[in-house]
Amino acid sequence: MxxxxxxxxxxxxxxxxxxxxxxxxxxxxxxxxxxxxxxxxxxxxxxxxxxxxxxxxxxxxxxxxxxxxxxxxxxxxxxxxxxxxxxxxxxxxxxxxxxxxxxxxxxxxxxxxxxxxxxxxxxxxxxxxxxxxxxxxxxxxxxxxxxxxxxxxxxDFYGPGVTEKSAPGLLVFTNMRKGKKAQWFINPNVPRSxxxxxxxxxxxxxxxxxxxxxxxxxxLPTVDPPLTGKQFVAMAAKYMNASDKVKVLPRWILKIAGLFNPFIKEMYEMHYQDELPFVFNSSKFEKAFDFKPTSWEEGIRQTAEWYKQQPVG
CATH class of the missing domain: 3.40.50.720 (NAD(P)-binding Rossmann-like Domain)
Structure with a gap:
């Protein structure tokens, strides 16, 4: 071995x-x-x-x-x-x-x-x-x-235990756990893998x-088709027993926030991934290994279950 x-x-x-x-x-x-x-x-x-x-x-x-x-x-x-x-x-x-x-x-x-x-x-x-x-x-x-x-x-990824360095973790699940409105970068109407x-x-x-x-x-496996930001938030809201309202963080706010937060400043150049459709295809892996990615519904449900067990900090 x-x-x-x-x-x-x-x-x-x-x-x-x-x-x-x-x-x-x-x-x-x-x-x-x-x-x-x-x-x-x-x-x-x-x-x-x-x-x-x-x-x-x-x-x-x-x-x-x-x-x-x-x-x-x-x-x-x-x-x-x-x-x-x-x-x-x-x-x-x-x-x-x-x-x-x-x-x-x-x-x-x-x-x-x-x-x-x-x-x-x-x-x-x-x-x-x-x-x-x-x-x-x-x-x-x-x-x-x-x-x-x-x-x-x-x-970018999401899942049980995923908090830092994950947009869905920070913007959606963490906010919902705290009773706040979910947030999304720039454009919640385009598909995002x-x-x-x-x-x-x-x-x-x-x-x-x-x-x-x-x-x-x-x-690596990702579900096709991807959800839009609004669809992701709506599904998360169902399992988090939270509001499905979305607070959109526009580009200009992120630019200003970057003046005070080094991570957001460094992230700014990557926001084309949030502005335009961002579709990541994993069919090569799925075919070669006969692998079916975990559905959005099941993945979001499992993630929500984990978040609901965490203390509100």
Missing amino acids: GLHTILGANGTIADALVPVLQANNEKIRLVSRKPKPVPGAETFTADVTSREQVFAAVKGSEIVYLLVGIQYNIDVWRRDWPVIIRNVIDACKAANATLVFFDNAYMYGKVDGPITEETPYRPSSKKGQVRAGIATTLQEEMRSGGLKAIIARAV YNYTPDAGKALYMLAKTPSATGQVWH
């Missing part, structure tokens, strides 16, 4: 993946700067910007999941992402490990129509340019044959365990 190592073990996607690994009796190593202990898993302290520490963390692994999230700041991204991807590529080659890189969809930029794995990289943001660069580096390594790797892409985190965790494991999946880009 091989060792499954998670780089970025304290994040949302790691939280979705670990139970899947446990259910399949896999050996698990959790790596971060301050890894939280999990029963039955090994913890390993490392900084992914340190080449020496990454090599030590990856040594002996069969599968390495790169799930790291770094500070949401373009200067940090430009400085650290190229270093991280190079460290992890070289460490995986040295260990003869398969790399599963959890990626986003920033590199595609504004796309008219569904986004598939064949969609070219035309980033329309500074962060998208960084992500296109590291994805291209990884794909060149995959093509050269020196690295066994998989790129698994997702968009999301990934349900339990599906993402299962899909990452399925890809990791399938040798024929290596050398490819895969979009």
